[in-house]
Amino acid sequence: MMKNVSNENKTGKAIEYREALFKIIFLLSALVSVLSVIAIIVFVFAKGLKPFFGNDAYSFLDFITGLKWDPNNNVFGVFYMIVGSLLATLGAIVLGVPIGLLTAVFIAEIAPKRIVAILKPGIELLAGIPSVIYGAFGLGVIVPLINKISPTGQGQSLLAVICVLTIMVLPTIISLSESSLRAVPKSYKEASYGLGASKIQTIFKAIVPAARSGILTATVLGIGRAIGETMAVMMIAGNNIGGLPTSIFSKIRPLTTNIAMEMGYASGRHQDMLFATGVILFTFIMAINFTLIRITKKLGNEGPLR
């Protein structure tokens, strides 16, 4: 009898240890994400901020306000890239949000089931297409088209970037808006109909406003995607070494493509400066992430309205 009890204790202890061990393993797995974020920030910032300190430091003010990027002559200005990135993103959002939202309304409220069954996988495909393919498409279709109408005779331009980015943010905006439109409680719709509103009025006066936080989330995610997009944009932006864009037909050089174009062969200060460009980009992305986290937190408090 005594023996039995001690045995049970032993296996009980072993089980306890195993339980504790796995709990720690799971916790460590979860902490990998935290460590990764810290590591990314530390590494990118450490290298990116290096050129602005020390004996022959590059003036941070010159870097952030500079209108020219010429590594061979030790000129590193990113202001015109920031402007390019922001304009391209703004354009993509201004075009992408209305088209995306209205398409989402079509899928969620108007289209018959059979059309939805074709349309939704199509949009998922759009979301899954690698960005290089968008780049190839932009280079093969959009750039030649702009070539024909552009006064500069140059297809690679802000306009081309806006077109491709609009296409690239569409799937994000459509799918998120659609699910938030669907999440609006039925009672809202019924109440609106009960007041004598038409279907279209119900959609725009009741359902869309009720889903606005979800649509806002979609927009912010779209901004994030547009500002971070690299490969597609690089092929069609023109990537000029200096000068603010003066029209939609001007070449631009977004922050992302500045990094991707030159990282392959850069070294020394040039490489550090590319990381510094990454730091600027990262700062934008963090601002976007914080906004996003704010919104989603608010959503959590608001309850069922997604």
Added chain:
Amino acid sequence: MNNKNYKNRKMQDGILRGFIYLAAAVTVSILLIIVGFIVYKGAPGINIDFLTRSWDDKTTFVNVALQAGKADTGKEGYIPSLGITVKEGEKNLVIVNIDKSSPVKDALNLKNSLYRLKKTDEITKIGSDNTEDLSFADAVQLLKESEGTLRLKVVRPGGGIIPMLVSTIYIILLSLVISGPIGIGAAIYLNEYAKPGRILNSIRFAIQNLAGIPSIIYGLFGMLLFVQVLKMQYSILAGSLTLSILLLPTIISTTEEALKEIPRTYREGSYGLGATKLQTIARIILPGALPGILVAVILSIGRIVGESAALIFTAGTIAQIPEGLVGGKASAATLTTKMYWLIKESGDLSAASSIAVILLILIVLLNVASKMITKVFLKKTGSSR
């Protein structure tokens, strides 16, 4: 007055409805134009050679022991002593047929290891004579008259995507092996163990942030940490490690969704039978969440296949089948990075589009697979989602 109002409203509705249809039409036509363009540009370039060959031409010197006493069939281009039939290429001889007992199947390269000649291999040098300096008839004559052991310079033509396909698969497997267990473990922690508090908040915050970081930043980070600091050079391991971090948010959130779907009663039932938490997780929760985990894996594969910005500075753009995990021989281009390289460095849009067609097919297959898994899963659990 009322009637006028009604008409106004009708008109407004009509205009708005028109906008909705217009937007949907724009979206659909964008999709059709993109897919149409890629297929139109790329499909003509896809053939067996494209799918089975290596990317670069490969030049090799081989020694072949000629067989004596075989009768000449008299067919044009047949070389009895080699057991092959050749035809005239642009500058050289192209092997079009090989006999079953041909000695070229035992050809040795200069390191004395076996290098079997294949159909479509091109002979560019016979002994010490370049074939481009000889007429076709002279070259055939020279081959027929040679005796003993003959040294040939052979070029195996490239132009295929095999190295990129293999590298892509390697990187997929490697990335999943690294990030799969970590991601699933993290999801288990978040859904089964974590209690509200600072740790949980910071983990969630980190995951949300990771999801928002653009891949070019991952590329920068991977290049700095794995390629330079840890001295892995451009290699599939450096690329996979970078991708593993990039995949974590996808895997964690998809797995977590799957874990949430497991009804509370299952857990309670398991505890009620005296099972421990770990046993419940291993025997009840994970098997139940398996379809969701599979979907997470498929989504990850989709992202890896489509990723390029994070890979060009970590895995490189060399079209070779990697031999090893780190170092120069482990550098490898995936399909997407090769596609980028083709457009950027050589301006070859049609070859790039051919790769794009393959990528599109892959993406469609992955989408269908994840749909099917979800469907089967929903049928099994009878959930009404």
